[in-house]
Amino acid sequence: MKEFIKEFKEFAFKGNMMDLAVGMIIGAAFTALVNSVVSNLFMPLISVFTGGIDFSNLYIPLSEASKEAFVNGADIATARAAGAVLPYGTFITDLIQFLILAFVVFLMIRALTKLMQSAKKEAEEAPATTKECPFCKTDINIDAVKCPNCTSDLK
Template structure:
């Protein structure tokens, strides 16, 4: 009976500990970040597939990376769609190249965003530091003294 009580108490402790962990701000921030990141990935995929890859294709004379593949059985197909329709095993290195470009663009965009946010944060921090007072007024003699002073140099009053 004592073992069951200890096990029940231990499981309640684990459940409470897990609930506290989930309710921490950083876990919620991570969850929101993952959701926004998933949505952002869709935007990057569209940027790569609908804007960048057609430009690259035009610059390279009509090369379409999505149709760069090797059939593992040696049969030739005109497109990846035809190879898949035939059920052929394919090595899709063009799709991989597109995925690498997606990754590099995602990394570049995130780098730019983080760099901008850091610059903005530094600017706000610097403004706050500049605004911070360096002096205070003695409540007894009304003279201006250093903010860190604990005793007024004019009236020798103890300061809080």
């Protein structure tokens, strides 16, 4: 049992596991931020262009009681209390949130890729400081005229 606990501690407290935990926490906070942006900024703007439609209250009634609530103009909470509904407005909101989140992740990955490419380009452009000995194939100083490993004369 002690060995099992020891293995679990090694697994749970490895650097990669902690990095994953931090990533999950930041991801959850980022998701909450995107949800807030969509609910509080984008949906009201979209509502202005769609004639004041509140997407969160769009639904299709599936039972007689919810149909009656729908006809009377009830909001989704009242309709759900009355019976089964299909809340497609919530799906539209979730879809918009997903698209915004995917776009932000795309922009982040794009920026990181460009940054990595520029760093790689700088590394490739750096002048070489070593060369390979044609006889023993070890790396030696670029200015060497004799290999320090195999003592061969170099051109």
